[in-house]
Amino acid sequence: MRVILAQPRGFCAGVVRAIEIVDRALQQHGAPVYVRHEIVHNRHVVDNLRQKGARFVEELDEVPQGAVAIFSAHGVAQTVERDAEARGLDVLDATCPLVTKVHVQGRQYVAAGRTLILIGHAGHPEVEGTIGQIPGTVLLVQSEAEVAKLELPVDAPLAYVTQTTLSVDDTRGIIDALLRRFTDMVGPDTRDICYATQNRQAAVRELSKEVDVLLVVGATNSSNSNRLREIGSESGVASYLVADGSEVKPEWFANVHTVGITAGASAPEEMVENVIDALRALGPVDVTTMAGREEKVEFKLPSKLMQPLAAREV
Numbered sequence: 001m002r003v004i005l006a007q008p009r010g011f012c013a014g015v016v017r018a019i020e021i022v023d024r025a026l027q028q029h030g031a032p033v034y035v036r037h038e039i040v041h042n043r044h045v046v047d048n049l050r051q052k053g054a055r056f057v058e059e060l061d062e063v064p065q066g067a068v069a070i071f072s073a074h075g076v077a078q079t080v081e082r083d084a085e086a087r088g089l090d091v092l093d094a095t096c097p098l099v100t101k102v103h104v105q106g107r108q109y110v111a112a113g114r115t116l117i118l119i120g121h122a123g124h125p126e127v128e129g130t131i132g133q134i135p136g137t138v139l140l141v142q143s144e145a146e147v148a149k150l151e152l153p154v155d156a157p158l159a160y161v162t163q164t165t166l167s168v169d170d171t172r173g174i175i176d177a178l179l180r181r182f183t184d185m186v187g188p189d190t191r192d193i194c195y196a197t198q199n200r201q202a203a204v205r206e207l208s209k210e211v212d213v214l215l216v217v218g219a220t221n222s223s224n225s226n227r228l229r230e231i232g233s234e235s236g237v238a239s240y241l242v243a244d245g246s247e248v249k250p251e252w253f254a255n256v257h258t259v260g261i262t263a264g265a266s267a268p269e270e271m272v273e274n275v276i277d278a279l280r281a282l283g284p285v286d287v288t289t290m291a292g293r294e295e296k297v298e299f300k301l302p303s304k305l306m307q308p309l310a311a312r313e314v
């Protein structure tokens with residue numbers, strides 16, 4: 001079997017930063033440190049940090065007074081920030097800077113007197129965080145059909161922002177529907193969809209032309225990973241989302257010559273290796289990597305974590 005690895009795939013700069021924040025917090029403060037929500041949507045990442053002493057909670061009332069609390073890469077509402085302050089927690093914010101950028105943009109549109117529409121998926125933590133970062137009402141739109149249901153005057157001053165991990169193609173359709181229906185609408189086009197999401201989607205679209213089966217390494221609750229699997233399916237390729245090699249099923253590969261593998265922005269490269277090992281167990285494989293865009297994005301850590309460890313101990 002031929003295996004072609006997507007390029008780029010796997011960890012984005014926001015995920016690298018978020019994991020590094022938990023690691024450094026553990027080094028500086030010792031265990032336990034508390035993380036609100038999965039730091040990124042991947043069980044292997046979470047289990048690894050848990051073994052090092054991180055404790056994962058869904059709400060801050062599970063965190064003892066004065067403890068170190070880390071917000072996940074997906075961001076939080078302002079009520080969560082205020083709650084952390086009221087509880088005297090030592091907060092480290094691992095919200096991806098590209099998610100924070102959307103919060104700032106949304107607040108600017110509202111300050112300019114516009115009603116804000118958020119294009120995104122209901123219930124996702126990034127969407128809950130973004131809604132809670134913007135004062136006043138934010139209208140959530142999940143599909144083109146929902147654009148038709150918005151109860152707003154056609155000439156109302158409106159703006160939109162989007163979740164960072166959406167399908168570029170679906171989002172374009174929703175934006176076009178908004179622009180067709182309303183006359184005073186501004187927004188970033190699809191640029192709120194982050195560089196990592198756009199690059200991984202473009203790579204999978206290319207890869208899908210070459211393969212019989214696509215495996216996306218990622219978690220079922222990972223929005224960006226699900227979008228990659230959908231692109232494979234929409235391209236007519238049998239596409240499966242797998243957390244690791246244990247989920248790979250031999251029957252997917254009957255009469256299959258070429259398998260594509262990509263990984264969501266929160267999926268560790270070790271899990272890609274683990275999936276390749278599962279394929280090797282079925283027979284010989286020849287692994288190559290597609291030609292693809294090189295990513296050089298890096299984000300700074302919070303200043304609290306930049307001090308050398310020795311200096312803090314003095």
Ligand code: 10D
Nearest residue numbers: 040041073074165222223224266
């Ligand atoms: O579900 P998701 O794609 O938003 O998050 P995941 O943790 O899988 O990947 C990192 C993306 C983030 C934090 C949203 F920008």
Ligand code: SF4
Nearest residue numbers: 012014096098164194
């Ligand atoms: Fe940031 Fe994009 Fe990664 Fe989300 S997927 S953490 S927005 S770089």
